[in-house]
Amino acid sequence: MPPRSDHDLARDLAESAGALLLQVRGRDFGDAAARKAAGDAESHRFLLDRLRELCPGDAVLSEEGADDAARLGAERVWIVDPLDGTREFSELDRSDWAVHVALWERGRLAAGAVAVPAEGLTLNTGEATVVPEAVDGPIRLAVSRSRPPALVQDLAAGLGGELVPMGSAGVKAMAVVRGQADAYVHGGGQYEWDSAAPVAVASAAGMHTSRLDGSPLHYNQPDPWLPDLLICRPALADRLLAALAELPSAAAPSRPNHGGVHA
Incomplete structure (x- = not known):
C-alpha cells in the first residue's frame, strides 16, 4: 500500500483520538471536572505517542x-488540540466538541483535520468539501453558546445578522464549511491550537480566513497566542471586514493566562 499522505494522517489521528474520547466520555466519572481532565490527558497522550x-x-x-x-x-510542526470544547464534552447530551490536528510545514498550514466525534464526522484537507449554497436571510454568525462576545453582538446588530450559538471553536469554524453559519468571528483571543486545524480545513474548502483586520494568520510563532480570527464565505469577507473596522470592540484583546481563553 502507498504511504499515507499528511492529509490522511491528520484525518486518521483526529478520528482515532475522537474514538478514544467517546470511550472516555462513556465512563462513570464522579463529576464533570474529572471527565474533562481525563479527556484532555488521554487524547493528548494518544496523539503525542502516535x-x-x-x-x-x-x-x-x-x-x-x-x-x-x-x-x-x-520544518514540520503538528499543532493539535486534543479536546476542543471540554465543557461540551462533559455534558453528555451535547455533540459540539472536537479534535484538531494540523500540520504546519515551512511557513504554512499544509494539512489538517477537525473531527466532531459525537456526530461521527471528520472534515479534512485531503477530501473535497462541497459547501452548501448560501441561504437568503440575515448573516448567521457562529457564537459561543454561553457567553456571546460583545464584538459579535455588536457586529450582528450593525449588519442585521443573527447569532447561532454552539460550543467549541472547531465546531463553529466547521459550521461555516457545513453551511450552518455564514461566518465565525472571534475577537477574544485564542491560541494556535484553537484555530490551526479549523483554518486549514476551511481554507481548503475555499473559505476566507484571516485576522479581523484582514491580515494573514501565522502559525508556529514564538508566542502561540492569536488575538483574533475571521472565517467566512468569500463573498462576505469585504463586508464583514469593513464592518469590523468600524467597531471599537474589534481592538485586539490582551493576552490572558493560559486556560482563560473563551472560544
Whole structure:
C-alpha cells in the first residue's frame, strides 16, 4: 500500500483520538471536572505517542503539552488540540466538541483535520468539501453558546445578522464549511491550537480566513497566542471586514493566562 499522505494522517489521528474520547466520555466519572481532565490527558497522550511513532522527526505543539522552543527551528510542526470544547464534552447530551490536528510545514498550514466525534464526522484537507449554497436571510454568525462576545453582538446588530450559538471553536469554524453559519468571528483571543486545524480545513474548502483586520494568520510563532480570527464565505469577507473596522470592540484583546481563553 502507498504511504499515507499528511492529509490522511491528520484525518486518521483526529478520528482515532475522537474514538478514544467517546470511550472516555462513556465512563462513570464522579463529576464533570474529572471527565474533562481525563479527556484532555488521554487524547493528548494518544496523539503525542502516535506522532512520535509515525513522525519521529516532527515537532508537536499541543494545548496539553509543554511548549518546546525547538519547534521554532523545525520544518514540520503538528499543532493539535486534543479536546476542543471540554465543557461540551462533559455534558453528555451535547455533540459540539472536537479534535484538531494540523500540520504546519515551512511557513504554512499544509494539512489538517477537525473531527466532531459525537456526530461521527471528520472534515479534512485531503477530501473535497462541497459547501452548501448560501441561504437568503440575515448573516448567521457562529457564537459561543454561553457567553456571546460583545464584538459579535455588536457586529450582528450593525449588519442585521443573527447569532447561532454552539460550543467549541472547531465546531463553529466547521459550521461555516457545513453551511450552518455564514461566518465565525472571534475577537477574544485564542491560541494556535484553537484555530490551526479549523483554518486549514476551511481554507481548503475555499473559505476566507484571516485576522479581523484582514491580515494573514501565522502559525508556529514564538508566542502561540492569536488575538483574533475571521472565517467566512468569500463573498462576505469585504463586508464583514469593513464592518469590523468600524467597531471599537474589534481592538485586539490582551493576552490572558493560559486556560482563560473563551472560544
